[in-house]
Amino acid sequence: MTQHTAARSQPDMIEFEARVATLRQTHPDSRIQSFEFAGHKYWLKQPERLAGAMKLLKDDPRRALQTEIQVLTGLAGKGAPVPRVMLSGDDFFVVEDAGKTVSSWLHASKSDSSVPFMDVLNDSAKALADLHALGLSHGRPALRDIGWQQGNVKFIDFEAAQQSRPLRYQQQRDLLVYLHSLYRYMGTEHAQIDAAIASYRRSGGEQNWLETQQRMRRWQWLRPLLKPLRNIGGKDLKPVYWVLWHFQRHR
Structure with a gap:
């Protein structure tokens, strides 16, 4: 098996590889396993164990794992902010921890006022x-x-499924998914959501925001129909109204 490692000092890497090998031996059926090493957190990912009909319904787990490795290393090579692949092989890889997710920071901020959630939110945008x-x-x-x-x-x-579409379409879809997610998790916290989108726009996203707004104009006819559901619809349906409202309100 050929292993690829990220740049680290060799003595550390020998110990790191030994730790990963031990984890793989003790948790052979664990798809995702977190661990600490030298004061840092990492994630070991192994192929999903499929059984029965799932073997027919899902892609080959090893091939899917290799695709994920290729995507992460390719994006890192382009300067994208992705977790670094520290170690990889035919049927596993290890990445550095990316920190708590923005949704987790939001949850934490509801019970702890010291959580810098607006910094987290604006940084994500x-x-x-x-x-x-x-x-x-x-x-x-x-x-x-x-x-x-x-x-x-x-x-x-x-998500690799959209990569066959034109880049402008993909980036507009990104913005719509991000905005939908803001309303899904945050509800009608318009001031905070507006601040996040403003951060996106002034950080180089203005043209994409304008093009997405133009694209959404053809869907504004849905807004009156969705208005009765804006506060009582499902978690995925309610944000659709607010996404349309956002682009209609901002000129």
Whole structure:
């Protein structure tokens, strides 16, 4: 088996590889396993164990794992803010921890006023604009797929299904998914949501925001129909009204 490692000092890497090997031996059926090493947190990911009909319904787990490795290393090579792949092989890889997700920071802020949630939120919006400035897209930048720690943002779980579409379409979809996620998790906290979108716009996302607004004009006829559901619809339905409202309200 060929292993690829990120740049670290060799003595550390020998110990690191030994730790990972031990984890793989003691947790052979664990798809995702977190662990600490030298004061840092990492995640070991192994192929999903499929059984029965799922073997027919899902892609080959090893191939899916290799695709994920290729996506992460390729994005890192382009300067994208993604977790670094520390170690990888035919049937596993290890990435550095990306920090708590933005949705987790939001949950924590509800019981702890010292949590810098607006910093987290604005940093996530700026990072999305920076990703787009690199000529890249995420596919599903929901708050649960964006990590933050000490001011550093990392995107996780890139969605490859949209990569065949034109880049402008992908980036507009990114913005819509992100805005939908803001309303899904935050409800009608308009001031905070507006601040996050303002951070995206002034960080290089203005043109994409304007093009997305233009795209949404053809769907504004749905807004009156959705208005009765804006506070009582499901978690995925309610935000649709507010996304349309956002683009209609801002000129």
